[in-house]
Amino acid sequence: MNLYPKQLFRLLALSVVACFTMALVGCGDDDAQYIGNDNSSSSGNKNANTVTSERAVRRLEFPALKKTGNQKLIVHRLSNTSYDSEAINFATEWDCDKKSQRWSCYQLHKGFTGNYSRVADFTFDPALSPSEYWSEFRYFPGYDRGHICPSADRTFSHEANEQTFYMSNMQPQYHEFNGYQDGTSNRGLWVRMESQLQKWAKNLSYTDTIYVCKGGTIDDEKNIITRINGKMIVPKYFFMAILRKSQFGYAAVGFWSNQTKAWRTEETLLSHCMSIEKLEQLTGIDFFCNLPDDIEKQVEKTFNASSWADLK
Structure with a gap:
């Protein structure tokens, strides 16, 4: 022709x-x-986590690891790769001095839920030694054992759900913040945030991913309510850093709320939303550090409510 x-x-x-x-x-x-190479000082991604023995730290859900103090990174893996190509369930940064978790991070895909019911058997994390945890706190007197990586986000296998019940994945939370009130429409603000995140995940396409990092404030005395029996930290604030990757690119939103012993049903989720940049200022944590710097800067500086459905 x-x-x-x-x-x-x-x-x-x-x-x-x-x-x-x-x-x-x-x-x-x-x-x-895994965007870029393993050199955290490489051009285009200067604040990325440096890979040492754990390659998972370069995944997008991971924030920058804390460089001072006595931290332990715990990566909970599954026995097969049917859900995740590296068999990763979720990860936690544990402060061995404070004996408290700083955050848990994980991914959400289409079909993250399944037919496995809630295990509901709280156990100590085998990755921690007795000296690294307040072993007397199998329960939190006066508080719920609040999941950070939720049980409801990991029902695709019994193994995945069981790992969410490790005490290292728990923070002390008021029931009015974390739970329900039977016979009423009262639902805690934290559980409302988690439910909204689960709705977003269910509406993902098969090529989309949501990256999540959640936790409570443990690093500043003014951000701590009290210590149970003078030991276990009760965070005053809880946060969620959420990044969505889709065919349209990246979008991000931060949730931030003070923990109070009240139902607060009149408060909208939108009133607790902010940019990731603002959330980083409040928490001192560098979220989504493994994104290329130009994308990270653009995604984190603003929050666009129109990109996130049903923020009520």
Whole structure:
């Protein structure tokens, strides 16, 4: 077939567009969890976590690991890769001096829920020694044992759900913040936030991912309510850092709320939303540090409510 110059130019242009489109689609595979190389000082991603013995720290759900103090990173893995290509369930940064968790992080995909029911058997984390945890606190007197990585987000297998009941994944929370009141419409603010996140996850396409980092404030005395028996920290504030990757790119939102012993049903979720940049100022945690710096800066500086449905 003979092509005129204009036809040849158009064909070449379409080929370039097609190749670029395929490259964008390719960003949805498992390797997209590891952006850049393993050198945290590399051009384009200066604040990324440095890989030592645990490669998972370069996944997008991980914030920057705390560089001072006596921390322990716990990565909970599953016995197979049917849900996650690296068999990762969720991860926790544990402060061995404060004997408290700073955050848990994990991913959400379409179909993260399944047929396995809540295990409801709280156990100590086998990754921690007795000296690294307040072993007398199997329960939190006066408080709920509040999941940070929720049981409801891990019902695709018995093993995954069981790991969410490790005490290292718990923080002391008022029932009015974390629970329900039978016979009424009262639902705690924290559980409302978790339910909204689960709704967003259920509406993901099969190529989308939500990256989550959640926790309570343990690093500043003014952000602590009390210590149970003078030991176990009760955080005054709880947070969620949420990043969604879809065919439209990245979008992020932060949740921040003080913990009070009240139902607060009149408060909207929207009133607790903010940019990730603002959430970082409040928590002192560098979220989504493994994104390329230019994308991280753009995504974290603003919060667009129109990108997130049903913030009521």
